[in-house]
Each structure stands twice: as C-alpha cells, then as structure tokens.
Amino acid sequence: MSEELSRRSFIRGGAAAVAATAVGAAGVLSGCSSQDLSATGTAESQANENSKVPPAWDATVPEAWDREVEMLVLGCGIAGACGAVEGYDLGLDVLVVDAAPTITECCCTQSGGALCGCGTRIQEDFDVIDDVEVMIQDVRNDGGDLGDPEVIRAFCELSGETVDWLEDLGCDVIQNVSLNEPSHTIARTYNTNPPGNGLGWMEGLQGAIEERGIEVLSDTRAQKLYRDADGVVVGAHVEAKSGETLDIRATKGVLLAVGGLGNNVDMWNKHCLTMKELSSEAKRIVGAAPADVQGDGYRMLEEINGYCYPSPPNYGPGGVAVSNDGPASGILLPFNWKDSLIEVNKDGKRFNDESSFHVFYDLKTPLKQPEMWHVCIFDETARLGQNGQTNAQPIIDEATANGMDSVKTADTIEEL
Numbered sequence: 001m002s003e004e005l006s007r008r009s010f011i012r013g014g015a016a017a018v019a020a021t022a023v024g025a026a027g028v029l030s031g032c033s034s035q036d037l038s039a040t041g042t043a044e045s046q047a048n049e050n051s052k053v054p055p056a057w058d059a060t061v062p063e064a065w066d067r068e069v070e071m072l073v074l075g076c077g078i079a080g081a082c083g084a085v086e087g088y089d090l091g092l093d094v095l096v097v098d099a100a101p102t103i104t105e106c107c108c109t110q111s112g113g114a115l116c117g118c119g120t121r122i123q124e125d126f127d128v129i130d131d132v133e134v135m136i137q138d139v140r141n142d143g144g145d146l147g148d149p150e151v152i153r154a155f156c157e158l159s160g161e162t163v164d165w166l167e168d169l170g171c172d173v174i175q176n177v178s179l180n181e182p183s184h185t186i187a188r189t190y191n192t193n194p195p196g197n198g199l200g201w202m203e204g205l206q207g208a209i210e211e212r213g214i215e216v217l218s219d220t221r222a223q224k225l226y227r228d229a230d231g232v233v234v235g236a237h238v239e240a241k242s243g244e245t246l247d248i249r250a251t252k253g254v255l256l257a258v259g260g261l262g263n264n265v266d267m268w269n270k271h272c273l274t275m276k277e278l279s280s281e282a283k284r285i286v287g288a289a290p291a292d293v294q295g296d297g298y299r300m301l302e303e304i305n306g307y308c309y310p311s312p313p314n315y316g317p318g319g320v321a322v323s324n325d326g327p328a329s330g331i332l333l334p335f336n337w338k339d340s341l342i343e344v345n346k347d348g349k350r351f352n353d354e355s356s357f358h359v360f361y362d363l364k365t366p367l368k369q370p371e372m373w374h375v376c377i378f379d380e381t382a383r384l385g386q387n388g389q390t391n392a393q394p395i396i397d398e399a400t401a402n403g404m405d406s407v408k409t410a411d412t413i414e415e416l
C-alpha cells in the first residue's frame with residue numbers, strides 16, 4: 001500500500017473525494033469553500049474567471065434549514081455504511097438517510113458477498129503470500145481491461161486493510177480457502193459466516209453504526225441536492241415514506257452513496273448503451289438490485305450539473321428468472337460454476353469458454369447470439385455434485401416454488 005494513500009486517508013478526504021468525482025463544473029468540492037480549493041492552484045483563478053458567468057445549475061438553497069449536521073450520508077448500502085462509520089470515527093457529527101426500511105436491505109445483502117483483499121491478517125494466518133501487483137492484474141483481467149487502472153490500483157492497495165477494518169468492526173470474516181473463485185489467482189476472497197450472500201458484512205456494519213449511536217433516518221429518500229451559488233453541495237432535501245420532508249444542511253460534506261442504476265430500466269437506457277441494446281432486444285430483463293435502488297444519484301447529480309465518473313458495466317448477462325416480482329431474481333450461474341456446465345445459444349451452439357471468467361463477462365459475446373438467447377446445460381451427475389448442489393439446486397428450487405419455466409428438465413438432449 002502506498003504511504004500517500006491509506007484507506008483512512010482516502011476516507012478522511014471522503015466527502016471531498018466523492019464530490020470531486022461527482023461535481024465537476026468549477027472543480028468545487030462538497031462541503032469545502034472555494035478558498036479550500038485554492039490550495040489546488042486552479043479553483044480560485046477559475047472562480048474569478050467565471051464570476052460573471054451564471055452558474056449552470058439551480059443555485060437555490062432553502063431559506064431555513066430543518067437540520068444541520070457535519071456529514072450527511074445519503075444511502076446506506078455498504079458504501080454509505082462504511083463512510084458513516086469512518087466519518088464518525090474521525091469525529092464528525094454524522095446523519096444517515098436511507099430509502100430502505102433497514103440497513104441490511106441493499107445490494108451487498110443480495111450479492112454473493114465475496115470481498116477481495118490483498119495482504120490481510122487472515123492471509124497471514126493461512127500463510128498465503130500475496131502481491132498487490134498480481135491482484136491488480138487479476139482485477140484488470142476480470143473486467144476485460146475495461147476498468148480505470150488508477151482506480152483499480154487504489155482499490156487493490158486499500159483492499160487488505162479494508163477487510164481487516166471490517167473484521168475489527170465486527171464482521172464475522174472467513175477466507176474462501178477453496179479458491180473456487182474464478183476471478184483471482186491467489187486466495188484473497190473473503191465471505192462472512194455463513195457464506196452465500198453479503199448479509200454478514202451489513203450486519204457487522206449495522207452493529208458498528210448502532211454501537212456508535214449514529215442516527216439513521218430509514219424509509220427516507222433523498223430527492224434533491226442543494227448546490228449553492230459557489231458550486232458547493234451544502235445539503236439535501238429528503239422525504240420520508242410518511243410524507244414528512246426535511247432540508248438538511250451538511251457543513252462538512254455530503255456523501256452520495258445511493259447505489260447504481262438498480263432496477264430502473266429507463267435509467268439503463270439513458271446511461272448505459274449496452275444495457276439499452278439489451279433491454280430493447282432481450283426477451284426479459286431480470287433485476288438484481290433491491291427495489292429502492294433506482295438510480296437516484298444519477299438524477300440528482302444531473303439536476304445540479306454534477307459529474308458522474310463513468311464506469312463501464314461489465315456484469316454480464318446469464319440471469320435465471322426464479323420469481324416474477326422479487327428483486328434479485330437473477331443469478332449468474334457460470335459465475336460460480338464453470339466446471340460442469342456448458343452455455344449454448346438458440347441454435348444449440350456453444351459460444352463461450354465457460355471456464356474463462358472475463359470472457360463470460362464480455363457482454364459482446366452474449367449480445368452477438370441470435371435473439372440474445374442462451375442457456376446453461378448440465379446433467380444429473382453435475383446437478384447432484386457438490387458444485388451443482390451449491391450453485392444450481394437453490395435456483396431450481398426457487399424457480400419451481402415460484403412456478404417459473406426458466407429451468408427445464410428432459411431425459412434426452414433432443415427432447416431438451
């Protein structure tokens with residue numbers, strides 16, 4: 001890990017770092033005055049140059065604020081929860097606002113829960129020798145080299161101490177020593193106990209938030225960011241499901257952590273060309289995010305002329321519909337189970353190297369298949385094997401229980 005960039009220093013600049021990626025025009029950071037920014041050597045001169053130009057955003061802020069805090073965290077998935085805890089531990093007065101009824105209702109809970117870290121205490125205990133350069137290469141490979149190398153480097157350098165930090169906060173961390181993880185060449189994948197999803201990470205963070213007495217306004221959705229005439233994001237307008245509204249001022253920063261595009265297909269169409277193509281062609285789009293994640297961050301940033309750091313999605317298709325209405329009804333079969341299945345297209349032809357994680361994740365390959373149609377095929381021996389029971393059986397059970405026709409069985413290949 002480089003000395004300049006520890007997880008702590010990254011979070012210490014937290015509000016600044018987030019807003020720096022979020023608010024591009026005039027280079028203004030959330031919660032910092034333009035004077036603070038003059039240290040960068042550009043903001044002051046730019047502000048002078050721009051002083052006669054009307055701001056390219058609606059600079060209205062409320063006449064009176066309903067609440068004032070130092071750090072306002074919008075969204076409490078794993079990103080917001082980590083930010084809130086670290087902000088509090090740095091001595092800030094923190095308020096969290098989350099649209100969901102509880103902290104655990106977020107993408108992390110619905111995820112596979114696998115978190116990677118290089119140079120952790122657990123690796124030390126297992127005598128695993130790791131190297132951050134190898135991790136960087138693994139991550140780049142996984143994403144078909146679509147990711148930003150600098151972001152990947154920062155992520156990898158901070159990853160080990162982040163896993164240790166989560167463990168210190170109370171997450172029951174276990175190493176996935178089986179290395180049944182297609183994406184990494186060294187055992188550096190962790191889950192919480194019991195593995196299978198990311199609930200344990202969120203329960204650990206929930207405990208840390210409660211222990212610290214950090215206030216969380218649940219069932220409350222941020223509707224609008226307030227950006228003042230100097231370009232500083234100074235607060236937010238939030239609305240509870242009960243209808244109550246609040247204008248909350250944040251004197252030191254707003255952490256925007258309301259998740260990605262979620263299940264909002266309109267947002268996909270607007271912000272992601274690949275998904276636009278997918279949603280226009282695909283027979284069915286399977287959502288895999290909680291209902292409250294609707295891409296609000298993109299909308300709110302757009303309304304204040306903010307900048308959103310582009311992040312090409314490379315989460316490939318391969319979802320199996322297992323329920324008609326529940327979120328996270330998609331699961332990526334070959335993601336975990338690559339040794340006993342094949343993927344075929346509508347013509348019954350294989351089109352993919354199922355053992356190659358990053359090729360599977362290259363959206364172009366499935367997109368090129370006739371009608372974007374593809375299925376995973378496996379036999380009874382594979383289903384009854386350990387991997388089949390772990391990765392396929394729960395999906396088959398859930399689909400059957402929900403009366404779905406997405407899993408089909410036949411005695412012969414021809415019939416199938």
Ligand SMILES: Cc1cc2nc3c(=O)[nH]c(=O)nc-3n(C[C@H](O)[C@H](O)[C@H](O)COP(=O)(O)OP(=O)(O)OC[C@H]3O[C@@H](n4cnc5c(N)ncnc54)[C@H](O)[C@@H]3O)c2cc1C
Pocket residue numbers: 074075076077078079080097098099100105106107108109110111112113114115116220221222223257258259260288289292293294295296297328330
């Ligand atoms: C099926 C699946 C499997 C995955 N598997 C893995 C894995 O194994 N390993 C891995 O590292 N990653 C995995 N991921 C990705 C990972 O889960 C997410 O990247 C991560 O959890 C996102 O966290 P977040 O805090 O940024 O956003 P989210 O979890 O989306 O949290 C956003 C929060 O903001 C709230 N919110 C939304 N809008 C508003 C608003 N306007 N105002 C206030 N609150 C709002 C929501 O209620 C939610 O609580 C997976 C994702 C999915 C869907």
